[in-house]
Amino acid sequence: MNTATKLGVFAAGLAVVFGGAYAVGVTQEEDLPRGQAAYSPEPAHGGHAHEESAEAPADHVPGGLQISQDGYRLHPAATTLEPGKSHEFAFHVAGPDGKPVTGYQVAHEKKLHLIVAPRDLGGFQHLHPELAPDGTWTVPLTLPEPGAYRMYADFAPEGGPALTLGADLTAPGDFEPDPFPATSRTSTVDGYTVTLQGEMNPGQPSPLSLVVSKDGQKVNPEPYLGAQGHLVMLRAGDLAYLHVHPMTGLIFMAQAPREGGAYRLFFDFKHGGTVRTASFTLEG
Ligand SMILES: [Cu+2]
Incomplete structure (x- = not known):
C-alpha cells in the first residue's frame, strides 16, 4: 500500500471519528482487496465499525457473548480440559444448513482467529487453528490453571457475516480468581x-x-x-x-x-x- 493510500485510509478513519464522510470510509474499504488491506478496516471488521459507531442501534450487541448468531453456531468438541496440559482442541462452526462451514474469508491474514482468556482476564491466548476439509478446526491448547475460560472464534464465512462466537471452557480444580487489573497504560x-x-x-x-x-x-x-x-x-x-x-x-x-x-x-x-x-x- 502506498503512502497516499495509507493516508487516505487513515483520513477515512478520522472522518468516522468525527462523525462525517461515512461514504468515504465505505468507498475506501471497497477499493481495497480483502487480503491486502493491511492497514484498513477490513470488511470482516469494517462493517462493524459503522454499526458500532455513534449511530449504532440501541440494541446492538457486541461480539463474543453468544454461542450462535445469524444461523451460525459454534460447536467445541470438548469444553472441559484438564489444566496445565496440552490438548488437541477441536471445534467447528455449523452454518444455517446445520452442516460444518468449510469456506471462510481471510481477515488479518487468517481464516479464523481463536482467542482464549480466563474469565478473570488474568491471561490471554491468540491462536490460529488449522482447518480440515470437513470443517473441523484443531489447535494445541493448554488452559494453564483451573478456572473458567472464554473462547472466541472470530471469522467470516464465505458469503456470510463477520461474526465472533463465544463459548465457555472450564479447567477443573481449585480456582483463585485474580482481581480485575487496575487501570494501566x-x-x-x-x-x-x-x-x-x-x-x-x-x-x-x-x-x-x-x-x-x-x-x-x-x-x-x-x-x-x-x-x-x-x-x-x-x-x-x-x-x-x-x-x-x-x-x-x-x-x-x-x-x-x-x-x-x-x-x-x-x-x-x-x-x-x-x-x-x-x-x-x-x-x-
Ligand atoms: Cu489471529
Missing part, C-alpha cells in the same frame, strides 16, 4: 515496554496508539497479521469482545460502547521473530 513483557495512548470515548470510535521500546530505544514491530500488531479488547463484567481495527502504523481504532465500562486490552506484536502480548486496562 504501560505493560512490560520480556524486556519490552509498551505504552498505550488515547482515550476510550463512549459511543465513539476511539483512536488508540501504541509505543514499543526496549532498553530505552523505540522499537518498530515487524509485520504481524497484516499490520504492526493485533489489538483485542475485552469488556470487564461480561467479556464482550470489542472490535479494534488497525489503521496505520501502531494506531488502532477501538469501538467504544456508549454505556462506558472497563476494558482489558491485549496487544500482540512481533519483534525479533517472536510474538509477545502486552496488556492494559482502560476505562471509558
